Amino acid sequence: MNHYFEFFSQALEIIVALVAAPLLTGWVNQCRAWLQNKSAPSMLQPHRMLHKLFHKEVVMAEHASSLFRMEPYIIFGCMILACGIIPTLSTRLPLSPAADAIALVGLFALGRVFLALAAMDIGTAFGSMGSRREMFIGFLAEPALLMVLFSASLITNSTSLTNIADNLTHRPLAIYPSLAFAGIAFTMVLLAENARVPVDNPATHLELTMIHEALLLEHSGRYLALMEWAASLKLFAYLCIGFAIFSPWGIAEAGHPLALILSIPVLAVKLAVGGAMLAAIETASAKLRIFRVPEFLSMAFLMAVLGMLVHFLLGA
Amino acid sequence: MANLILIDYILIAIAGWIAIGVFGLVKIRQTDFVAQVIFPLGGVLGIFLGTLGLIGVFAPVQTELLPLGLPGLPFHVRLDTLSSYFLFVLGIVSTGVSFFSAGYFNKEEDTPAGLICLEYHLCLACMAMLLIADDAYVFMMAWELMSLTATFLVIANHRDAEVRYAGFLYFLIAHVGALALVLCFGILGANTGDYTFAGIRLQQLNMFWASIVFFLSLIGFGAKAGILPLHIWLPEAHPAAPSPISALMSAFVLKTGIYGILRMTFDLLHTQDWKWGGITLALGLATALFGVVLSTVQTDMKRLLAYSSIENIGLILAGIGLTILFSSYGMAGLAALSLTAALFHVASHAAFKSLLFLGTGSVLHSTGERNLGRLGGLMRFMPWTAWPALVGALAAGGLPPFGGFVSEWLLLQSFLFTPGLPNSFLNMLIPIVTAVIVLVGALAAYVMVKFFGIIFLGQPRERKLNEAHDAGIWERMGFSWLVVACICFGLLPVHMARMLDRVTHLLVGDGIGAAVTAGGWLLLVPDTSGRASYMPVVFVMVLLACCVLAYVIVHRVYHGRSRRSGPWACGFPFWTARMQDTAEGFGQPIRHVFGMFFRMTRKLPSEFDKKPYYEIKVEDPFWSLLYRPIAATAGFVSSVAGLLQHGRIAVYLLYSFLTLMFLLLVINQ
Amino acid sequence: MDHLLLLVLVTPLLGSITLVLLGHREAAPEINVGFSLVTFIASVLLAVEVIAQGPALFIGQYFFADSLNVFIAALTAFVGMTTSLFSRPYMRIERDNGRMTGRRMRLYHSMYQLFLFTMLLALLSNNIGIMWVAMESATLTVLLLVSIYRTAASVEAAWKYFILSGVGIALALLGTILLYLAAARHFGIAGDALLWTNLQAAKAYLEPATTSLAFVFLLVGYGTKMGLVPMHSWLPDAHAEGPTPISAVLSGLLLNVALYAVLRFKGLADGALQNGLPGKMLIGFGLVSVLVAAFSLSRQKDVKRMFSYSSIEHVGLMAFTFGVGGPIATYAGLLHMTVHSLVKSAIFFSVGHACQKAGTQIIADIRGLAHVSPTVGCGMMLGSLAILGLPPFGVFSSEFLILTTAVRELPWAAPLLILALGVAFATIFSRVQSMVFGDTTAKPLAHSPALLPLFIHLGLALLLGLYIPPYMHAWYVQAAHIITG
């Protein structure tokens, strides 16, 4: 019985993620619009866009190889799996032993690599430039993320995300300086990885400045839809990682149905807050030159490492 | 043939390789025969040996005496789990490479195929012999012969002076290392005068001599493995050699160095000092970081892979260093974990790196180009090469679900355990170290995207690439063998871990086998505490399921229509393949960040140039830091020595006269 | 057994006389080979006898043979025989090239036999005075052989050789006299104070001060012939300017015989002094020679010069080893002596033909032997690899023993040896590689090159590397025992 319930909660998580991710993107855009005194599009805008894109037919470059055709599905799959691994609603997940934090980061890396390869596949100047920049940001952001996860896993003495969440929930409420550092680092990484403002501008149309968009230049129709969806899933996943580490409360454990039902609104609230904060940061900051990005990210990296060091120094 | 034990069969396999080689020499002119018949035979023997190794891991230790060698010191051979494991890896690699070679050596090199065949199989035989050697003499003999044969394989295309130089460099460094090893065995045998490993194990050295032995062996084996700063030959030799040879060297010849370090540190010297561990760890990390950073800026595909091999060796060495640390503090369990990681990486690196080098081989054969700046878009012309290369690249990038990721995962796990160390100073360092490891992993992915993307994706940068023909049947067999290996290492780490358990029990007296067995065949866990776990099979299944479902649903709910048209040229009026990002371009951000790692010479076009021309050369800093000064010193000394030969009889007589006087004074004292 | 020894000694003497009397016949080279062959067979039989029945005196007390000198004698006769085989086509080609005339061929062949005679005499004589005489006459024959091309360079080389080793040999005579003096006190004034056998028996009674003085003179004297630095200056010139067969026998034989003499005297001096000073002297000379030779290698442009320096290096290595002493080291030294003379002469065989093909001795102008004649090229490559101490050749095993013993006995010296070996390796391998590989300018030869001796030598070196037959092993052990006393 308990078993089935776990599978159910797993499925639920994934479905919630699929639905909520575009909403989250919409919500963030809304907040940004409000903060910039613009009239905001509806929260459902991303859903509508996806729907429209799926209807459109795909236009591909002549010499796009089969790799290009697979890539959207692979990336989409990666993101779904990621959302399945991260404890968003429950910490009793059949998938959680399948992949721990390191595997999660590996999963993101896999997605990124395919993204970059697909962009190079066409062989346009901007595609390859974009993939280069994407990998460039990735190789700085990835370690930082892993470091953040490590400093958490050093406290909880485990690398499995569910254990981390569990453990942190059940600890007496204490202040972890290491986690403070980690928090800052994580925020910076999140901005970088999700092509947010200080690093990249999701709304830009100037090829020279784009990173993530440059990778999507050749995608259209369902491919573009899948990529957009995957992007929003990624944002969702990152926020959920943040919640799992920094505010794990309210995630259902012990496979209690009621708790599971209850965890959905909690998640909604967290997402709302998180999205709003994200929007605030984005509006507050200006985009960096591409060569300032390494400094930004190495700062994040440094923060994360400091977090671990602090953990060793203070034992907390 | 009554009661042959396992080791006899291994000896038979070795003899078989030698025989095959000689047979090739006999048929020296019949290139086709040699390629299509003899090389595959060697491959079959490879399978045989690999199987024997696999059995040997689970078999008890076996020893044998051969009636060869010095009168006091006949050949001792011994098969224990460590050697069996390496034999297993050797079997896997050699099989793939042999099958590939069957297709590769079809056309004449400067050296006749028969001779290459001889050298190749001798090299294999020597490596196998090396692994089962059980006294210093046979060990050194196999070691030197391996370097020798490898050198001749490297200079197979000896009409090219650069190739000869590369071979010379390789051989020189290998030989200097070998001399260091002779010294080190000399010290080991000094007390007892007994140079069998059995005798060496028995004797106790004091810490001072033990340290000297350890560091000498680090030099000796490091020269072979390509540890900083002795890596200098690697990026020269790999591009020079025919691709199957580079594959073999990078996949296994380097690993013999690792084998030596393990054998020396954990078997022959059974005491370790934590300082060794620290230094080894630091060396390993430096090597790894240096290797990966330099590989990002290479423009020659094989050079790039060579540097990436340096990186992987560095990772393995870091694992070994951690093992030494742990075992010096008596934490057998953790030592076993990190050692497992290192050994696992030995296998997975062997698989994917040989795969990648073979890939470059096919590319080289069909395009004649090594320079990334002149390649591109080959995915469409040679899919049979591209897809295996993709697998290799993903594995090399340390991405799940392939083998590279598993070893990295294990390594990181063992690092996360280090807070247990009683030495707080080391504990402080661990975060940094972990960070470096992770950084290296991420950069490796960067390198592999560059490698695969520039060679196989995008537009052909040269017209001739449009005539590129795909790999032949033998090449495909080689590829598929190694692809299967990569995937198996990635998906069945549990079985590997059980195997390695035996090895780690031999070396550090503990293993993660128990924990793994407890978890069942799906679940890979570093220890019994249940703090972390990884199920590659499930992982892959779910991932595939998601992809397939997405595909099916999208096509069911909506439609599968698509049409082709020209790519969007970003508003340019025209658009050529030269506009794609070049290898240099891909390296540019890294050059920007890690500028201090290399010597750059840049030629920027000025606005008055008729033909604007941009060039950037990146040189390995160790040339100017270390090797040129050494060469200069040697030259100076020899010029001083040359002054002795002055040409004048009077001066010569004066020498004898003074010598006489000197000796007379000596005896008068 | 006397007749055997007489056969060994008389055959070459007879040979030289016949070859002089016959004048230059077309068949002279074959006759030369014939005599050398007989000498070789006789020496082998003698060796077998001696090994079977232990050391013995011959013809009264004038000659004696124990496993040490009979072994070296056999080696000498063997190398002499193979070299005569090699010189058969080689000298013919030289004559076709116009570098040799009939009269010179006559001189060459007779002197060749005479040289062999002096070598064997020096080895088998029981009287250190007679040994000195033999060495002196060896000097004279070599003088004639080296200068046989009558070119300015060869004359110069020969003259230097004569002056240097003449002076050296004179010093050796003084040493001999002093040794006689030292012994005379024990034996009284009688001829038998010059006999090895007596000296060996009475070495404990030799007068120390005089003996040490004598040993110094003998070491400097015979050391000059050995080519120990700094008395080595004649050696590269003589090797480079003489005909290649002579270079082969100089490296393969003369050095051994001189070394043999030094070893004998070292044994006596050790017995008399009991302070290990002779050993230390040998170690010093050895190390200096090894280092200087190794670093001089890289400046050589002439291939024969280069390999002559490598001979100096190896002689130094042997001197070092024997200086270290002890059964294992001495064993290793003897083994090294054997394989070195085999391999080095093999190298000179291949080098000789290579130079004839390329028409020059300048390394830079010899290219791509692997293409024009794979056998010679491969022989040269294998030979150099062997001399560089790579397995599976015998030099590897001896150097393995030498180095490990060095580490045990004198840890401070081992790194120096390693350094020298590394430098030598770098130089020789790079040079040889560039000669054997690459594109070629060489031309085919008139007479088919003599490959048999080349590959016999390499084969033997290979055998000694992989497997030392028990018979030889016993032989070495006895010889080592004689040296260490």
Place this chain on the structure above:
Amino acid sequence: MTGIPSQILNLLAALLLLLTFAMLGQRRILSLINLFMLHGIVVVASALLIGYETSNHHLYFSAGLTLAVKVMLIPWILHKLVFRLKVKREVETLINVSVTMLIGIVLVIVAFNIALPVAALSSSVASGTLGIALACVLLSFMMILVRSNAIPQVIGYLTMENGLFFAATAATDGMPLLVELGVALAVIGGTLVVGLFMFQIREHFDDLDIHNLETRKED
């Protein structure tokens, strides 16, 4: 033996040393040869004396041999060579004479010091002369060293032989006869061979100046 004979012997030894010095300083080749002849005579005389005193008669023989070879045959050959090869009569030394002399003195002192312990326990009648013999050897070594012409070098070499012979007789009352014979033969053979060899040098270089023989060297 004491008294007169040993005094005579010492006198001869001193004479020998003097002659060697004279040769060291002598520039003119012909007179060098003559001095060499005298040198030989002194050696012979000493040999005879010792042979007479210690009454071992093979010394007479070897003395005779030396007389024949070193006093008559070889000087004759050398004379012939000088005339046949038209060697220029004056040969400069590499170091000027006075310096050579000074070094010579030093060598003599060294030689005496070395010989002292040996001589002390030599049973021979003339042990004191061993030092002088040694000095002769070293001086003639020196002579070969500083001469820049082939013939003086050979003469120096032969002088060395004389010194050795003197040493043998003085210190050990002569080597066994057989050895003496062998040595003498070797010396004759050597001189002949070198004599012939001179002609070859002459073929290639216009004179016997050994500066011509300094081309083979490391460059």
